[in-house]
Amino acid sequence: MFTIELERPEHAPEIEALLDEAFGPGRYAKAAQRLREGNTSIPELSYVAYAGEGEAREMIGALSFWPILIGGEPGLMLGPLAVKPQLRGKGCGIKLMERGLADAKAMGYRLVILVGDAPYYARVGFGPVPPGRLTMPGPVDPSRLLYRELDLGAFSHVKGAVMKPPLGTAI
Template sequence: MELHRETEDDAWEVEALLDTCFAPGRTALSSYRLREGVPPARDLCLVARGSAGEVAGVIRFWPVRVGEHQAMLLGPIAIHPTRQGEGLGAFLLQSGLDRAAVAGVDRVLLVGDEPYYGRFGFTRLHGVTMPPPTNPDRVLGVWDWDGVTGDVTRGA
């Protein structure tokens, strides 16, 4: 497995994998409204390629604001169906978080299941509101969220 930073040249393969994993309707999700017109944080986004050069998995980060605070929105993370169950998702998630920590990112949030993401340190964020119809119980964060509340809006 080869892991590298996502580049513009990877974009079409990444989008094809996301369509495979989530279907083209994925862009209707509320989190996509936070991504529209905002480029991903390419220094944090990773692509895992198999031995034949195929895209096996991806993780992306997007700049957002929560109230007056900067944060990174993690997602999507996708693993090709033929590579699921190999631990690649956990590897990409930890690698992405490690990269964000080195880059000085103070806080990361995502929408997901706490039982899964809790093993990476994510906990429920109270007072942080994603665009509707996001279930507030699925809004999770890691690192410095003390005193951070408000609506999640597009970053720059």
């Protein structure tokens, strides 16, 4: 069993350790990282998951969402999503995403993208971006570029570059 709570600044060292354990140093070379550099995750959509209590309390998962422009339209990028490797497949990642996607929808966001494993993310409603529809800031395997509408039809007219919002711009 685990609990999910909003990320707080004091969680940062544990999150970094979890990301290192889950992804290793190669995480900094990914195209999605280009959208996080110089950008700020949305505090109301950044979560941690803990198992245990008291001295045995341990961070087992983390998820954040980032503001981006998708073909000029405001949207979100999901990730990184990290779960302790030995606890993968136990539902923590799915529960973190379900919470985040529900909160994002409640906040008025309409569209989310990510780069990841299609069969896994399909479990929470993500599907592949049609070939040639979006471009990322760096090479991405097209089969791993996924989207999910939080508002029906939000992706219907979106096409073009995925990019960070201009500095200081709220979307």
